[in-house]
Amino acid sequence: MDPADVEYEPVSVKAVLAEMKDTAELLIDLSYSAVLHGSDEVAAEVLELEERMDVxxxxxxxxxxxAARSPEDAEALAxxxxxxxxxxxISDAAGDIAKVVLEDIGVPEAMRAAIPEAVETVVRAQVVVGSDYAGETLGDLNxxxxxxxxxxxxxxxxxxxxxxxxxxxxxxxxxxxxRGTETALSTVYETATGDTYDPPEPVDSSIDDLDRAVDSIVLMKNMSELAVDLAYGSVLFDSEGVAEEVVELEAEVDALKSRFEAWVLRAAARVxxxxxxxxxxxLASAxxxxSDAALEISEGVLRGLDTHPVVAAAVEESDEVIVRVTVTADSRLADASLGDLKVKTETGMRVIAVRRGDGDWVISPGPETTVHGDxxxxxxxxxxxxSRLTELAGGEAGDS
Incomplete structure (x- = not known):
């Protein structure tokens, strides 16, 4: 969409900010997935979504x-x-990542073969007329x-x-x-489109340790997503403690970027x-x-400025809420794994990170991850x- 087509119309700032939050998070997810899986189709959807973000x-x-009618309004809305x-x-950076794929800027074709099994695939499909899915709700389809x-x-x-x-x-x-495993996606894709899902054939790598680069990309994706989630969480909770976690993550992403760039330079001498x-x-620059943008989101909290109510309300009313829950020593979750208690199934919440009592992070924990008191x-x-997760952990949601 051409920006010239956008005209002022009365809209809810809260609703727009909520949609921007959800869109930014989806853009990160899709752009990295497009690179990891070498998917032009997913990369093209990133650019479509980037246009929506521009609007x-x-x-x-x-x-x-x-809304700014006085100096006081301007100060509050800044x-x-x-x-x-x-x-x-974030949107622009995601678009840059997608263009790495669409413009063939340079990514090893063998990268897909080195993706860890735990990393799910993202596929674009178009529902055809007559599909068993057409006219059905996601709840009915389950x-x-x-x-x-x-x-x-x-x-x-x-x-x-x-x-x-x-x-x-x-x-x-x-x-x-x-999103899912390629085996599961095959059936769903065929039902939606009427076509067979044919994933690209793995390509042998001429780079000995390409799997290390892929692990770094997956980690950069996970840490960037977490930084953005925590940044919005710091605004929602008006928590300087959560904002400081964003500062720590931003520093870790910078260090990871430097190590990744060093790997690329060393690998360039061998290809x-x-x-x-x-x-x-x-990809490293984006x-x-x-991560820098995540830090900007939490900057007002770090500077001791009161969070404007419209921002906190937008974060709270977005499609997914973010919570920060402390596990108490006598809760059901203490010293149990996320899989043992079927946390995702029982609560509907995805645990995206665990901060240990000693300050260490577990990024993208799996069913085997054990959590402890504190x-x-x-x-x-x-x-x-x-609410269900808070009850299971025996703590309080929010700034704990």
């Missing part, structure tokens, strides 16, 4: 300018503009439970449904973004065409931009799920 940020800026600007930077595949977003006639829920109905011609690795340098869980999901 949202302009609507937000115009509404905020209309941090809100900072949040808008940071979300725009895809995630029945197949292990989750619909993470829908593009319908140029509009986006981010984080669709069980009441969302799939319609013919919907473009759906699916016939060093330019074939140029895209990895772009990752740093995302661990802090960072989780995303529904409000009802947040």
């Amino acid at each position: 949202l940020q302009m609507q937000a800026r115009m509404s905020l300018l209309m 941090p809100v503009l900072g949040v808008v600007g940071a979300a725009e930077k 895809l995630e439970t029945e197949t292990g595949v989750r619909v993470i977003a829908i593009r319908r006639a140029g509009e986006w449904v981010v984080n669709p829920d069980r009441n969302t109905t799939l319609e013919a011609d919907d473009v759906v973004l699916l 016939d065409d060093p330019i074939s690795l140029r895209g990895l340098v772009h 990752t740093e931009v995302i 661990d802090v869980l960072i989780a995303k999901g529904t409000r009802a799920g947040a």
Whole structure:
């Protein structure tokens, strides 16, 4: 969409900010997935979503300018503009990552073969007329439970449904973004599109330790996503403690970027065409931009400025809420694994990070991750799920 087509219209700043938050998080997820899996189709959807973000940020800026009627208003709304600007930077960085794939800037084709089994694939599919999915709600289809595949977003006639829920109905011609294992995706993709899902054939690597680079990319993706989640969480909880965690993560991402760049330079000396690795340098730079933007989101909290109510309300009312829960020593979760208690199934919350009592982080914990008393869980999901997780952990949600 051409920015010239965007005109001022009365919109809820809270609603726009909530959509910007959800869109920024989805952009990070999709852009890295496009690189890891070498998917032009997913990369193209990133650029479509980036255009939507451009419209949202302009609507937000115009509404905020209309709301500032005094110096006091300007002072209160300045941090809100900072949040808008940071979300725009995340969007631009995600677009740059997608262009690494679309413009063939230079990423080893063998990267897909080195992806850890735990990393799920993202696939774009278009629901055809006559598909068993057309006209059905996600709740009725029960895809995630029945197949292990989750619909993470829908593009319908140029509009986006981010984080669709069980009441969302799939319609013919919907473009759906699916996440799951390739085995599970095959069946869902065929039912949606009528076509066979043919994943690219793995390519042998001429780089001995390419798996190490892939592990670094997965870690950069996870840490960037966590930094953004925590940044919005710091605003929601008005918590300087959570904001300081963002500072720590930003520093860790910078260090990871430096190590990754060093790996690329060393690898360039061992390949016939060093330019074939140029895209990895772009990827490292974009990752740093995302973590810097996360820091900007939490900057107002770090500077002791009161969080504007519209920002906190937007974060709280976005499609997924973020909670920070402390595990008490006498809770059911203490000294148990996330899988033992089926935390995701029982609560509907995805634990995206665990901060140990000694300050160490576990990024993207799995079912085998054991938690202990005094661990802090960072989780995303529904409000009802947040209450169930809090009860299970025996702590209090929020700034603990």
